[in-house]
Structures are given as C-alpha cells and as structure tokens.
Amino acid sequence: xxxxxxxxxxxxxxxxxxxxxxxxxxxxxxxxxxxxxxxxxxxxxxxxxxxxxxxxxxxxxxxxxxxxxxxxxxxxxxxxxxxxxxxxxxxxxxxxxxxxxxxxxxxxxxxxxxxxxxxxxxxxxxxxxxxxxxxxxxxxxxxxxxxxxxxxxxxxxxxxxxxxxxxxxxxxxxxxxxxxxxxxxxxxxxxxxxxxxxxxxxxxxxxxxxxxxxxxxxxxxxxxxxxxxxxxxxxxxxxxxxxxxxxxxxxxxxxxxxxxxxxxxxxxxxxxxxxxxxxxxxxxxxxxxxxxxxxxxxxxxxxxxxxxxxxxxxxxxxxxxxxxxxxxxxxxxxxxxxxxxxxxxxxxxxxxxxxxxxxxxxxxxxxxxxxxxxxxxxxxxxxxxxxxxxxxxxxxxxxxxxxxxxxxxxxxxxxxxxxxxxxxxxxxxxxxxxxxxxxxxxxxxxxxxxx
Numbered sequence: 385x386x387x388x389x390x391x392x393x394x395x396x397x398x399x400x401x402x403x404x405x406x407x408x409x410x411x412x413x414x415x416x417x418x419x420x421x422x423x424x425x426x427x428x429x430x431x432x433x434x435x436x437x438x439x440x441x442x443x444x445x446x447x448x449x450x451x452x453x454x455x456x457x458x459x460x461x462x463x464x465x466x467x468x469x470x471x472x473x474x475x476x477x478x479x480x481x482x483x484x485x486x487x488x489x490x491x492x493x494x495x496x497x498x499x500x501x502x503x504x505x506x507x508x509x510x511x512x513x514x515x516x517x518x519x520x521x522x523x524x525x526x527x528x529x530x531x532x533x534x535x536x537x538x539x540x541x542x543x544x545x546x547x548x549x550x551x552x553x554x555x556x557x558x559x560x561x562x563x564x565x566x567x568x569x570x571x572x573x574x575x576x577x578x579x580x581x582x583x584x585x586x587x588x589x590x591x592x593x594x595x596x597x598x599x600x601x602x603x604x605x606x607x608x609x610x611x612x613x614x615x616x617x618x619x620x621x622x623x624x625x626x627x628x629x630x631x632x633x634x635x636x637x638x639x640x641x642x643x644x645x646x647x648x649x650x651x652x653x654x655x656x657x658x659x660x661x662x663x664x665x666x667x668x669x670x671x672x673x674x675x676x677x678x679x680x681x682x683x684x685x686x687x688x689x690x691x692x693x694x695x696x697x698x699x700x701x702x703x704x705x706x707x708x709x710x711x712x713x714x715x716x717x718x719x720x721x722x723x724x725x726x727x728x729x730x731x732x733x734x735x736x737x738x739x740x741x742x743x744x745x746x747x748x749x750x751x752x753x754x755x756x757x758x759x760x761x762x763x764x765x766x767x768x769x770x771x772x773x774x775x776x777x778x779x780x781x782x783x784x785x786x787x788x789x790x791x792x793x794x795x796x797x798x799x800x801x802x803x804x805x806x807x808x809x810x811x812x813x814x815x816x817x818x819x820x821x822x823x824x825x826x827x828x829x830x831x832x833x834x835x
Contacts, residue, residue, distance in 0.1 A: 412824035417747035421685045422726040424746035426458035428702030429719050431695060431745070436467035440716045445479040445492060447716065448472060449499040453734060454720030455743070456502050457727025462739040469503035472496045473510045482514050490523035490540075491547030497554040502734050507558060517558045520551055524571055537574045538589035545578045545585050545602040549609035553732055556612035566618035573623065575609070576630055578602075583633025600641060600648045600662045603634050604669030605731075610634070611672040612732035631673050638666050639675065646679030660687050660704045661713070664721035672730035684722045689715070693797030694745050695772045695823050701797075702746035746770075751818055751829035759835045761807045767800035768818035768827035775822040781805075782815045782828075790821070809834050 418424050429451055432438050440447040452468045455461040477483055480492040497507040497516040507516040523541045542548050552567050559566040577591040585606040586597035610631050619627055648666050650659035667677040692700035704722035706713035751768040758764045771793040779788040779801050793799045799818055817828040
C-alpha cells in the first residue's frame, strides 16, 4: 500500500541553520544510477533478493528462477545470477521431488534446468547425483522408458500448459548444447493438443473442448517453446506442418488480442485491466517468432514506477507496475516478465554470458524548489523524492556550498526543507542538493536565481 507523501518542513533563521558543509566522508559513496528502463527495473528486482533468492507469494524456487531470467534479460547482475543459480541447484532435489520419480515436479525441474542453462551451467551435472535433462524425459514417460514418451500429458506430472512449454524449451536447449534427445513426437503432439480452435494455447494441461481457457501468458510461453523446438532441428517430419501451423495461428491470436495501446489485458470476473505481466510474456513470445513488439515495449516502459522510495522494504521506484496492488498482483511478477519483453530475448535462447556485475537503480528526479527566483534574505522550500524512508538527508545550498543541515525522509522517501537564503549569498544562479546519509542517493534541484 502506498503511504501518502508528507512534507517535512524545517524553518529557521540564517544564523541558526546555515551550517558548515559536512565533509565528503560523511556521505556514503552514491550507488550506481541509470535512466535505462530495463537496467533500472533489474536494479529494483535485485533489491528484492534475500542474498541469493527471492520469495513472492510463498514461492521461492519459481520466483528465483523468474528473477534470474529478468536479470539476464537486462544484461546486469552477473554475480546475483550465479548466486541464484547456485541456490536453485542446492534446493532442486527438495523443490522438485527429484528423489521420487513417480512424483517428480516436471515443471519445476524444467524451470530450474532452464535457469541453469541461462546462467551457463550444465543441467546434467549441476545438481549432485541428478541429471535434470534425463529427469524430464523420465517424468514424461512413466514407467520411465527414456527416450520413448507414451503415455504423456496431464497426470504425468504436467500441471499446466506453461509447464509443458518449459519442459520442451529445456529439452530443446539441451539437445542443441549437449546432443541429448530432443523432445519426442509424443511430447510435441501432446503440446499441440493444448490449443483451442482459435489458435490460442490454454492454461490447462488437458486438451480443451472450447475457447474458455484461452490464455495470453500460456500462448506467449508456447511460442517460445515452439521456437525452441524449431531451433533444435529435430521436429519429426510428421509434425513439421503442424508446428508451423501452430506458430502461425498462435501468433495471429496474440496479435488479435493486443489493444491499440500495444498492451494486453488481464481479465478476471468480467473485469479487464492492462497487464504488464501478460504483455511481457506475450511480447516475448511474439518476438521469438519475428513479430514487431516495439509498441508493447514502449507501453511497458511507460508503466515504470518513478515515485516512492528507491531502497528499503517499501521500495517501488524502478519496478514495472502490476497496477492495482489491492487486487493481489505483484510488482515482482510484472518486473521480471516485463523484462522478457524489454530484453527482447526468448527463453529459448537467453543467456547471461555477457551480463555485467552489479545493478543500477533508477536515478533520482531533480529536486524541486518552490520558486524560480528568490531575493537574498527570502525563504525558499526545496523538496527531493526517492530517498529511503527515515534516513537522514544532508541539504546543501550551492554554488558556494553552504550547509543547510539535515532533515529526515518521510515514509514515502520524500525530504523537504524551508530555509532562509542568506543575505550574503551573491545574486545569480544557485541549486540545492539532497544527499541521503544512508543510501548515498543524491538529488540536485534545477537552478533558481537569487536576486
């Protein structure tokens, strides 16, 4: 819930409030900032981690893998990507029930395997004692008769259409990288049966009888999976035309669902709202098959949150908004799926090989002043936003530096001060800067003129 902004005013006479400028060592080194939307979104996402993992709505492994994908799309946070991959490998056995073939969670295995490949790890050996690629083959074929896959589908540890899309992507990427078996004809055929008559993929793992379960996110993931299958160059000849037809139909359906604003909507109980989450996965799927998604990228950028704190438990600046927080949506979901679109690389081919260390946060907007001109000896109010709630903020008048003291940022991360411009300040152009003593964030006002 967003906390209303509450201004903190400090009014004092020049002789009482104008202090010597604090030494530079009193302010921490400023964090790396950026105006690049994708890099800023990744920086916010990195701030949601607990060392090497992230938990959203009680899901740690799935959230950590999704966040890893988002960071890789941004090309930043290489050390966090590798830490997240290590966390997933260390917890894969428990998360995916790898120790019990009959109850293995195939969707979880596939997502972890994809995350490991994105991070540059071999999914066949990264989890001690377990081959994730072989486990996927076995999960689709019970009793396990690798690589034959019959029977297959819902009930064989496939909980949703997206699970099967992740499985096919993991198998196809492994086939290209390690010459392991490509997805079987049975697996591909089962996946194609999860389409409705209008070309959309449904969220369910059971072949549909109507279009009531058509799903934007599932169709986006499906297109990435079909791209991966095609890239593996091992589509059974009997299914070549079916795969090509599925791509064409799913692409057409998604384009038809896109609004004139470039986004897709999320609908629940008859009410539809714009969705960064769904728009990110839909755009990623369309980009995977060569469609133009520039309008969607522009819309997603427009949904970046530029208000509220930059750091801390209530940080919002830099995230991609999920919209109405009261509806139970999560900025984390929107941010990592939005990054799939902004990064422009499908999960079928995504890699963190060129990711750089560290992440950046969205640069603070310039501080504001209550007037563009002020007479020497008059009062002026200055305000800066995006700081950390409760932190002490040093305020300085420039150009000849004059310390104005410190103020405390309010619960929304906003700091403000009302001060008397000394009669000794020379006429001309001046600015006021705010420096967070805990965050290191700095905001400097646009210039104002002392008369």
